[in-house]
Amino acid sequence: MHSLFHLWVYLETTPLLGLAATLIVYRGAFEVHRIMRGNALANPTLIAILALVALLEATGTPYPAYFQGAQYVHFLLGPATVALAVPMHANMRRIRRSAHAILPALAAGSLTAAVSAMLLARWLGAPRDVVLSLGPKSVTTPIAMGVAQQIGGQPSLAAVFVLMTGLLASVLVTPAMRAVRVSDRRAQGLAAGTAGHGIATARMLLMSETAGAFGGLAIGLNGILTAIVVPLLAGLLAGG
Amino acid sequence: MLNALTLLVALQLVGEVIAQAADLPIPGPVIGLLLLLAGLMLRERMGRPAPGAELKATATGLLSTLGLLFVPAGVGVMTQLEVLARNWLAIAVSLVLSTFAGLLVAGWVMQRLASPEDE
Numbered sequence: 470m471h472s473l474f475h476l477w478v479y480l481e482t483t484p485l486l487g488l489a490a491t492l493i494v495y496r497g498a499f500e501v502h503r504i505m506r507g508n509a510l511a512n513p514t515l516i517a518i519l520a521l522v523a524l525l526e527a528t529g530t531p532y533p534a535y536f537q538g539a540q541y542v543h544f545l546l547g548p549a550t551v552a553l554a555v556p557m558h559a560n561m562r563r564i565r566r567s568a569h570a571i572l573p574a575l576a577a578g579s580l581t582a583a584v585s586a587m588l589l590a591r592w593l594g595a596p597r598d599v600v601l602s603l604g605p606k607s608v609t610t611p612i613a614m615g616v617a618q619q620i621g622g623q624p625s626l627a628a629v630f631v632l633m634t635g636l637l638a639s640v641l642v643t644p645a646m647r648a649v650r651v652s653d654r655r656a657q658g659l660a661a662g663t664a665g666h667g668i669a670t671a672r673m674l675l676m677s678e679t680a681g682a683f684g685g686l687a688i689g690l691n692g693i694l695t696a697i698v699v700p701l702l703a704g705l706l707a708g709g
Numbered sequence: 710m711l712n713a714l715t716l717l718v719a720l721q722l723v724g725e726v727i728a729q730a731a732d733l734p735i736p737g738p739v740i741g742l743l744l745l746l747a748g749l750m751l752r753e754r755m756g757r758p759a760p761g762a763e764l765k766a767t768a769t770g771l772l773s774t775l776g777l778l779f780v781p782a783g784v785g786v787m788t789q790l791e792v793l794a795r796n797w798l799a800i801a802v803s804l805v806l807s808t809f810a811g812l813l814v815a816g817w818v819m820q821r822l823a824s825p826e827d828e
Contacts, residue, residue, distance in 0.1 A: 495777045514776045518783035539781030546778045548717035550738035554745035555768035570822035578815025586807035593799030610779045615736025625785030637808045645812040653820045660816030700734035
């Protein structure tokens with residue numbers, strides 16, 4: 470017992486614990502996701518986050534101590550963002566062929582989501598940093614966090630809003646498409662990727678490969694558009 | 710894998726340097742993404758496989774773990790629980806309505822403009 474305590478004290482000072490906990494908990498969450506397949510709410514990222522927060526609260530571990538180890542996983546987001554160019558390039562012919570439809574649809578959907586999110590939150594009395602963290606919520610996490618940081622939002626809030634948006638979009642995409650009678654798989658995929666990034670796109674990919682491909686290119690294009698446009702809108706919409 | 714990982718990290722670094730030097734509001738990795746995209750298009754034009762087998766394998770592997778990579782940042786929500794609790798209504802209304810509106814508009818415009826032969 471005594472030596473076990475010493476072991477714990479030692480491990481607490483190394484980054485190994487945070488890193489191992491992240492990998493092991495995510496692996497377990499992925500298993501839960503596999504067992505509950507088809508359920509959009511059994512998202513492995515969400516399950517892993519909730520489980521890790523519970524674990525850290527239970528052991529009284531502060532977030533910075535956990536992040537010491539988890540930062541090695543977190544760091545890979547940068548190279549992974551750069552790597553998004555590979556699937557985007559694979560879809561290049563498709564993007565070119567229907568650019569006349571994709572670009573207006575993407576710009577309209579992206580602006581609608583970002584502007585309405587910031588204005589609604591502002592009208593309902595949310596503070597400035599919360600409003601700003603909502604601006605980039607529709608895009609993939611590394612881009613959203615980078616944008617939030619640059620415009621004076623909270624990167625960790627942005628990460629959570631991105632996750633919630635993706636989950637909401639995977640649940641809302643079918644009723645939304647039905648409401649405006651959109652049956653075109655390309656349009657459904659593009660909507661999912663524009664408003665719900667990778668999480669909603671992964672959901673569309675289960676239904677149709679075409680929808681998945683258009684979702685994938687919407688993720689990349691919206692990431693770029695948001696990184697350029699939201700910083701310009703932020704000052705205008707967030708208020709004082 | 711080593712070459713591909715080096716390329717990805719180097720492009721991220723170049724993107725970061727460009728963003729800082731030109732004082733651009735765009736995150737460095739996004740600039741790296743654009744550079745890689747331009748490089749791939751150039752390679753294709755020169756008649757070489759784009760991406761090469763190694764880059765393709767590394768990118769696919771890295772992107773297949775994307776869900777894991779969000780976890781450390783997401784756990785950071787534990788430092789924001791108070792802010793979330795105080796503003797939960799504004800946040801919930803904003804997230805639900807804006808996501809629904811974004812889906813509607815993007816899907817509707819795309820279906821209106823896409824011609825059937827685009828498939």
